[in-house]
Every structure is written in structure tokens, then in C-alpha cells.
Amino acid sequence: MRPWQLLVMACLLASGAAGVGAADARPAGGAGTVSAAAPGAGGAPFGRQLYHGLLPFAAGDAATSMRLPVELAACARCHGGAGEGTREGGVVAPSLRWRALTRTRDGLAAFGSTDAVLAAIERGVGRDGQALSAAMPRFTLQPDEARALLAYLERVGSRDDGPAGVDATTVRLGTILPLSGPAARIGQSLLAGLQGPIAAVNAAGGVHGRQIRLVVQDSAAGAAEALRALQARPVFALLGGLWNEDAAQLDPALAAAHLSHIAGWAGRARTPAAQGWSADLMPPRVRQHAALGQALQACANGPALAVASGLDGSAGTTAGTTAVDQAVDTADPHPATAVHWIDAQAPLDAQRFQAAQGCVGYTLEAAARVDRKLPHGWSRTMLLPFPAALLDGSTPDLWARLGALSAQLGIELLGRAGVSLHERSLLDALDRLSGFELPAGVPLQFGRGRRYGWDPQLLQIRTAPATLLSRGDPR
């Protein structure tokens, strides 16, 4: 890859794809809000909406004996989006699929009627009259809620129990890309990358018998507007999107729409929320800066300078984050060297580099400017927000390669999610992605509390070819 390609890409990745259109990403709703639609609205049955937390129980926090926050009281959180049951720590939340409820289990009788199931939900009376675990809340349901929920339990996890954008033969995935304006070529490259693996898997029969249809929306009118347009199509999830603003600005609208966004490329200052609807491949800037800062703290031969984008003016503090986040991220009781932070967009003061020796670390977009100022004798470390393996020169169009990676991850998650899909299927599948490599040789690091797949990478730059310093988050 040529240096100018690196620089263009880095400028886009580092700070919210600066220059990609002039979008307005005003969120469509508050973070974590639940639709206020009337029962049965939105195309999904009322019981399904209650089960998945798409609508709150009428009693609010008082719907559960332990007064759980209503958004944490949905059945799907513990029993799984397809009613398959889950285990966490010492607690087993059993399957709620009707055929499981109506069969014996562990020597205990089947639930014999919907009234018996309701007694379990409302009073904690389980099979053979035994008390359910204390971890199971006792619910206070309105009569219409009880009827709807029981009716839904008879079909949860079945093939026709699908979310918007999914039917028996097709799953529709949306993407938001800059298809017009100055970044249109980037958007087209990403789109071509997305389409390749999808076409291949469709030709091989699709995923669980469903063909993937990619629905594309231009980001020119803003990511939020594009999202509204995709909702109307409708789509099951978003894949590999890129727009101008910080990725987090769309998160409230994604939550309100119950749409996950997998492997997007818009820059992000903060770590994606574990309970949110976004999962990136790139680490957020706060993690990138922490990695760079920690590496430079070990500098033993002179001043240590970090040149990075997205700083908020405070030393080492990522714009959009708080000082306390940084304190946790970078806490080192015995730092060898104080690190001086310089915004990559600000003029570089030559006096900073007057010492004969020192250490400088920088992000990709600052590389050329720093190199011009840097005397011999300084060690140089470059920070990458993606695996160094992507710089192997094998692909002339890196954006297309990134798009293909998004598609590969989406296809993998669809496969692991199974036939029965629900709104958070792809995010749930991320938690079970242990060992999956993307690209080959780079295991993704997703988990329940971690919504980004790659660790920051540090390259020690020499006059000879670059040497990989670390493959992992140095913490």
C-alpha cells in the first residue's frame, strides 16, 4: 500500500471519517428508550414485544418483585432471544420453548397448562409445585400482558418467530455508506467489499437456507436519516456502515429501532456500551490512546511525545471521554516517563524535538508530518486501529477489504445465530465467537462486556521495514 493511501484511510478512520459528507446525526430517540407504541403496534405481536423488551411491562419497575429496572426485566435477557435458555455463573435460566415447558425435566413434571406457566411467572411456583430459584423475578402482569405473553411462549424460537427484515427465505441487512459527495469512492469500495462475500454465500445456498439481501442507503442526508429510511424497507441489522459523525451518535437511534450495527467503520471515541446495539472491529480512540500512552511511559531515553487525533486538549485525554475513564485506562503507579500529548491536527512545534534522543508515538495520519520533524536518535512507534496484517500489500483497495471483513463477520454471526433469529441475535452470537479469526491469524476479542474486536496495534518504525511491537492490548 502506498503512503498516501494509508494517510487518507487513517484520516477517515481516526476521527469519525472526517470529510465524509456533511451529515446531521441527531438521534431519533433517547438512549435505551422503549417504543411507546400501543400493544400490538410495530408489526410484532404484543407478547413478542414484551418478551424481548421491545415494550415495557405496564407496571414499570414494579412489574418484578425485586423491582428490576423495567428494561432489564425482559424474559429474553435470561432465557435467551429464542427461548433456548441460558446459563450464567451458578444460575440456569431454563428453556421457555413450549415443547420444553410441556415435557418433563430432571424428573419433574411438565407444565400442564398455561395457568401453570402463569403461576411460575407470577408466583414462582414451578414444576411439581416447587419454588423457582430466587434469581427468577416474580412478575406482576396486567391481564392483557399475561394473555399475550403466554400466547407468544407457544411460538418463541419457532421458524416463523422472526423480527423485521427476516422471513423464511430472506434476511435483509442494511448498510449506510457515503455514496455521493467527496467520499463516494470510499463508499463504493466498501460496498463492493460487502457485496463479494454476500454474493458468494448466496450462491452457496445462503445462511440457514436464507438468501442475504443487502439494502444500501446513502449517508449524504445524515446517518440518522439513512437509518430511518432503512427501517422503512425494513432490515434486520446494519453491517459495515461509514458516516461522518462519531459512531456513538447513532447509538440511541439504533437502540430505539432495535437494530444492531455490526463492524461499522465510523470512528468512535468511547468504548461501545455492553448493552448497546453496536459492535465494532476497530478499538475506540480511548483504547488506542491508552495503548500509545502506556507504550511511551516506558521511554527511557529522553522526552516522550504522543501525536494523536481526537484529543480534547487535556493531556492524554480522548475527546468525548472523561478524565476518570482515562485514569482507569492508563493507571500506572510507577510510570517511567511523563507523556506529552499533541493533537495531530495542531501545528507541530519543532522545539518539541530538540532533544538528541526521545520517543515519539503517533497515529497514522500524523506519520508523515512527524517524520519530517524527527531527528535521528528518536524511537518511533506508530499506532494502528486495525491488525498490521492488513498492511501486507496484498490488496490494492483497503476499503474494499474492510468491507469484505464486515460481510464475513456478519455472515459468520448469522450462521452462529441459528435459524431462529431475534433482534439481538447477532450481538448475542458475538459472545460465542471465541477463536474466530478476522482476518486469518487475528482472533477477534469480543465478549459480553467488550464490543470491539481488535486491540490497538503498535509498530516500531525503523529505517528498515516496520516491526510489530505487540499484538494485544498492552494492558
Place this chain on the structure above:
Amino acid sequence: MNRRRCMAGLLVSATFSHGAAQAEPSWLKPGPRVPDVVLQDHTGASHALGSLCRRPVGISFFYTGCASICPPQTAAMRALRARLDAAAVQADDRSPLLLSISLDPLGDSPEALRAYATRFGARLGLDAGWLMLTGAPRSLERVWRSFDAPVGQPADHTALLWVGDATAGKWTRASALSPTARLVDLFTRGLA
């Protein structure tokens, strides 16, 4: 699996068994060693764990991304705090302090703790008798190891509540989902 972890697992299994009898708590002396680490609370303020544990404490482990067991566990901690306050177990600096310690330092920033507490309407702070704590991974790992919490596998954690007095070297464990009155008893009678 070490012996203490095995015991903790048995305790949890018994707790969630149908119709399990409530046994008298067994007390560990001196119990876990409180590591010399500094953790951050929901405001970013730093606390030496050893200093916090000079009061009777109830310690549980959780993470804000936990889907199933942590919400009931946090609700149980909230109920316990309210009952301890109502019982006015101890005035002054010997009043029990509840500590909810993160198992996920990468996901649980102070702001994440703050947002999580807000969802539960939990009042945090030393004066409120309840702190949610996060910190650097290497610091938290020392705490997890001392209290038999899973290292690097937050989803494997149990809903155990450690109740103890580090000064007196007296500790016990119970399910945080035990009846609140039973947990209050551990402080009022067990540590009296």
C-alpha cells in the same frame, strides 16, 4: 479449582436447590486477605480497598454487561442496603459498607458504573454505605483471586456475597439472593 472455590460452588448449588434448608453460616477465620490495591468508584475517586475494609463489609462481584444474574444481584444489594439503613446496624464509622466490585475493567468505566447505578436508583458513596468499584485490570485481578471470583471469565461468576470484618479476620459467604433478613442477620448477629 482450589478448595475455597469448590466450597463456594457447593454453597451456591445448595442455595439454588429446591427446598434447601437454611443452614447456620460457617465463618472463615481469618478468611480472605484483602489485597493492597487502589480502586476507582463511580465518580473516578480512588479508594484503597484495605481502608474500606476497616469497616464491616459486604462484597459482591458483578459487571454492567452481565445479562442475567447481575440485575437481580444488584437489586438484592439495593434491598440489603435499605434494610441495613432501616435497622441502623451501626452508627459512625463501623456501619456496614457494601462493595460491588467489577469483573470487567475494560467494560466498566466509572461512567458505566454511574449509569448502571442510575438505572437501579442506587445511591452510591461512602456516606450512602455502598460503592461500585472498578480499576486497573492488574489491581482487580488481585481482588478476584482473594475472593475466589473468576479471573478473565466474568460470565462464570456467581451471586455470592462475602460478609466480613477484615480487622477481626472473620468472613462468611452467602448467596446475595438469600432473603434480605438473613443477610442483615449476618451483619447484626454474625459480626456483632
